[in-house]
Amino acid sequence: MLQIGIIGSGSIARNAHMPGYRAQKDAEVVAVCDVVPGRAAAFAQEFGIPRAYDSYQEMLAKESLDAVSVCTPNFAHHDTAIAALNAGLHVLCEKPIAMNATEAREMVAAAHRANKTLQIGLHWRFTSEAQLLRRMIVAGELGEIYYGEATCLRRRGIPSWGVFTQKELQGGGALIDIGVHTLDHTMWLMGNPRPVSVLGATYCKFGKRNDVVNPWGKWDTAKFNVDDMGIGMVRFENGATLVLRASWAANIEKEFSETRVLGTEGGASMQPLKIYKEMHQTLVDITPAYLPGVKPHIEEITHFLACVRGECPCLVVPEQVVDVQTVLDAVYQSSETGHEVVL
Numbered sequence: 001m002l003q004i005g006i007i008g009s010g011s012i013a014r015n016a017h018m019p020g021y022r023a024q025k026d027a028e029v030v031a032v033c034d035v036v037p038g039r040a041a042a043f044a045q046e047f048g049i050p051r052a053y054d055s056y057q058e059m060l061a062k063e064s065l066d067a068v069s070v071c072t073p074n075f076a077h078h079d080t081a082i083a084a085l086n087a088g089l090h091v092l093c094e095k096p097i098a099m100n101a102t103e104a105r106e107m108v109a110a111a112h113r114a115n116k117t118l119q120i121g122l123h124w125r126f127t128s129e130a131q132l133l134r135r136m137i138v139a140g141e142l143g144e145i146y147y148g149e150a151t152c153l154r155r156r157g158i159p160s161w162g163v164f165t166q167k168e169l170q171g172g173g174a175l176i177d178i179g180v181h182t183l184d185h186t187m188w189l190m191g192n193p194r195p196v197s198v199l200g201a202t203y204c205k206f207g208k209r210n211d212v213v214n215p216w217g218k219w220d221t222a223k224f225n226v227d228d229m230g231i232g233m234v235r236f237e238n239g240a241t242l243v244l245r246a247s248w249a250a251n252i253e254k255e256f257s258e259t260r261v262l263g264t265e266g267g268a269s270m271q272p273l274k275i276y277k278e279m280h281q282t283l284v285d286i287t288p289a290y291l292p293g294v295k296p297h298i299e300e301i302t303h304f305l306a307c308v309r310g311e312c313p314c315l316v317v318p319e320q321v322v323d324v325q326t327v328l329d330a331v332y333q334s335s336e337t338g339h340e341v342v343l
């Protein structure tokens with residue numbers, strides 16, 4: 001049995017990592033830690049985890065683990081992941097990889113030094129639709145991919161728990177929080193071309209107001225100092241471009257997530273997945289008649305454990321994630337300067 005520890009016993013640990021590990025036959029969560037005294041102990045009791053700690057350093061020193069999940073807010077990803085890698089453990093770290101690309105590069109370097117897996121929790125890559133579309137793109141069904149659209153817009157969905165709305169603890173707002181999923185997903189489908197320049201803008205039009213309806217609950221408007229919407233345009237070395245849009249709050253009809261890629265032999269949009277092609281002098285739309293109904297968080301943990309066992313290379317290549325973080329950093333920088341950022 002692989003011995004797993006969890007660092008940070010909040011929402012994503014409860015709702016994604018615990019169900020993910022519990023679905024496995026050859027892994028068990030044997031320890032959990034959290035900086036808030038008593039929080040890990042309560043979590044351990046709830047899930048029947050044998051041991052709980054109030055510090056990750058103590059957990060790493062006392063336990064004999066194979067791997068950890070890092071489920072802390074973004075500011076703690078870098079230090080906890082590097083400490084675990086230096087202790088010889090494999091790491092599944094929640095998204096975004098870190099506060100910025102400098103931290104991200106240090107984490108990836110630590111993983112290479114330790115020769116351990118560092119997988120980032122970008123679970124959108126693990127849906128059946130994404131896996132099928134990527135296979136089709138690799139097989140050349142869409143030809144040369146020259147354009148992508150990465151959209152994740154919420155009408156009202158400002159997180160009201162945790163520290164999501166504080167820049168010094170999260171690195172940013174909607175853009176880094178949910179923009180990271182759609183950007184990573186789209187860049188991966190496009191084959192991860194190297195980004196060379198970014199033009200972007202971020203906005204904070206709702207977060208500081210007390211008169212905004214938010215079905216996700218009340219947040220602290222006085223502490224809110226991040227973006228509630230971010231947009232960007234990315235140019236890649238191969239000539240392709242990508243348009244990125246992410247919001248926690250926007251005056252649109254409804255929540256709207258869509259990934260679109262255009263190629264010379266076909267285009268695709270998801271979700272749901274639809275392919276647009278020309279066949280035999282006809283315009284055709286192709287939709288899958290059957291796709292397995294997988295749970296992407298569970299798939300990502302199954303894949304992580306396969307990497308831990310040395311059965312396959314990590315599908316979420318860390319260098320690709322550093323490129324994603326570099327683009328996010330550049331959108332923030334471009335928004336501040338008002339100019340395109342050349343990478």
Ligand SMILES: NC(=O)c1ccc[n+]([C@@H]2O[C@H](COP(=O)([O-])OP(=O)(O)OC[C@H]3O[C@@H](n4cnc5c(N)ncnc54)[C@H](O)[C@@H]3O)[C@@H](O)[C@H]2O)c1
Nearest residue numbers: 008009010011012034035036071072073074076094095162
């Ligand atoms: N993959 C997804 O779809 C998804 C969804 C939600 C959140 N997340 C990510 O998960 C992370 C956590 O989000 P959350 O919603 O669970 O937040 P949360 O606030 O509910 O939980 C975070 C927990 O980490 C603890 N913590 C903080 N610093 C720590 C440290 N140094 N050591 C140990 N514990 C520490 C906090 O006390 C808290 O209990 C964030 O990076 C977020 O971006 C990912």
